[in-house]
Amino acid sequence: MNRSWQQLFSESVLSPEQLIERLQLPPESLSDLISGNRLFQLRVPEPYLNRIIPGDITDPLLLQVMPQIAETIATSGYVTDPLQEKSNNPVPGLIHKYKSRILLITSGACAVNCRYCFRRHFDYQDNALSKERIQQVQDYIQQDTHINEVILSGGDPLATSDLRLKQLLNSLEQVTHLKRVRIHTRFPVVIPQRITDDLIEILTASRLKVVWVFHINHPQEIDPLLTEATKKLIQAGMPVLNQSVLLKKVNDSANILAALSESLFDAGIQPYYLHAFDLVQGASHFNVTDEQAIRIWQALQKELPGFLLPRLVREIPGRSSKTILNTDI
Numbered sequence: 001m002n003r004s005w006q007q008l009f010s011e012s013v014l015s016p017e018q019l020i021e022r023l024q025l026p027p028e029s030l031s032d033l034i035s036g037n038r039l040f041q042l043r044v045p046e047p048y049l050n051r052i053i054p055g056d057i058t059d060p061l062l063l064q065v066m067p068q069i070a071e072t073i074a075t076s077g078y079v080t081d082p083l084q085e086k087s088n089n090p091v092p093g094l095i096h097k098y099k100s101r102i103l104l105i106t107s108g109a110c111a112v113n114c115r116y117c118f119r120r121h122f123d124y125q126d127n128a129l130s131k132e133r134i135q136q137v138q139d140y141i142q143q144d145t146h147i148n149e150v151i152l153s154g155g156d157p158l159a160t161s162d163l164r165l166k167q168l169l170n171s172l173e174q175v176t177h178l179k180r181v182r183i184h185t186r187f188p189v190v191i192p193q194r195i196t197d198d199l200i201e202i203l204t205a206s207r208l209k210v211v212w213v214f215h216i217n218h219p220q221e222i223d224p225l226l227t228e229a230t231k232k233l234i235q236a237g238m239p240v241l242n243q244s245v246l247l248k249k250v251n252d253s254a255n256i257l258a259a260l261s262e263s264l265f266d267a268g269i270q271p272y273y274l275h276a277f278d279l280v281q282g283a284s285h286f287n288v289t290d291e292q293a294i295r296i297w298q299a300l301q302k303e304l305p306g307f308l309l310p311r312l313v314r315e316i317p318g319r320s321s322k323t324i325l326n327t328d329i
């Protein structure tokens with residue numbers, strides 16, 4: 001029997017012991033996994049586990065989700081809020097950094113807990129979007145006519161029920177100067193079953209144009225289920241873009257990134273951003289320096305046509321847009 005996305009979500013692997021057993025990892029890695037897990041809880045759903053090669057401790061998908069002892073080591077220069085989002089949080093649940101768009105912390109939950117997440121220390125409890133806060137958000141956007149786009153983020157916005165998403169959309173639609181809703185999500189990547197006909201119906205019924213931005217870092221993350229889900233979104237008239245994060249030992253090579261862009265395009269997804277790593281505490285083992293990032297991007301440029309080349313960017317707090325890294329060094 002096919003399991004619903006809610007079942008797959010609730011049956012996710014949540015403990016180091018389960019992960020070791022399910023993926024036949026060396027039992028001696030247990031204490032390292034437990035140490036890392038204390039700081040940020042492990043979460044991996046079944047459809048994603050199925051794409052990890054059992055017994056391979058270097059699998060690039062495993063490295064993204066497996067807690068490690070390195071997470072417990074305090075590294076100078078790494079902080080809990082690398083993008084200084086706390087200072088751009090005028091209403092709880094709302095982050096306003098750029099002139100024409102705001103970001104909503106639609107949910108504090110994710111379908112997968114990525115070890116390198118720049119929001120791994122974020123205070124989701126203080127930013128939960130209650131019914132009253134949705135009204136506050138609507139009022140905030142209403143008084144600023146520069147804002148024409150809302151980014152649903154999190155956590156993962158698709159961890160929210162369809163009903164809540166519909167209520168949120170209904171509220172946003174009241175603001176006449178809003179044109180678009182962008183959905184930043186990793187949910188359909190790790191649980192493609194989240195893309196249901198009901199969800200598509202809710203989104204296409206809105207007067208707001210919906211744009212998807214997936215988060216895929218490695219070609220091994222793209223499977224037939226994800227491709228099928230993406231096709232449904234595109235057929236319903238919603239563009240699907242992708243952003244990746246450049247991560248040490250996961251995708252820090254031009255060959256892997258070129259294969260990723262090709263696979264994305266085959267699945268109907270447009271490569272968009274390649275993010276330089278944000279220096280978040282607990283994830284220093286993923287760091288790729290800007291200089292290395294630029295070298296990798298230059299090699300990537302030689303492999304791909306321009307339309308498959310993601311923009312190499314870094315978010316620098318206080319700037320009015322993302323910064324394209326200087327690729328002429």
Ligand code: SF4
Binds near residue numbers: 110118119155156186
């Ligand atoms: S899905 Fe996104 S928000 Fe959630 S842990 Fe991964 S990177 Fe962070």
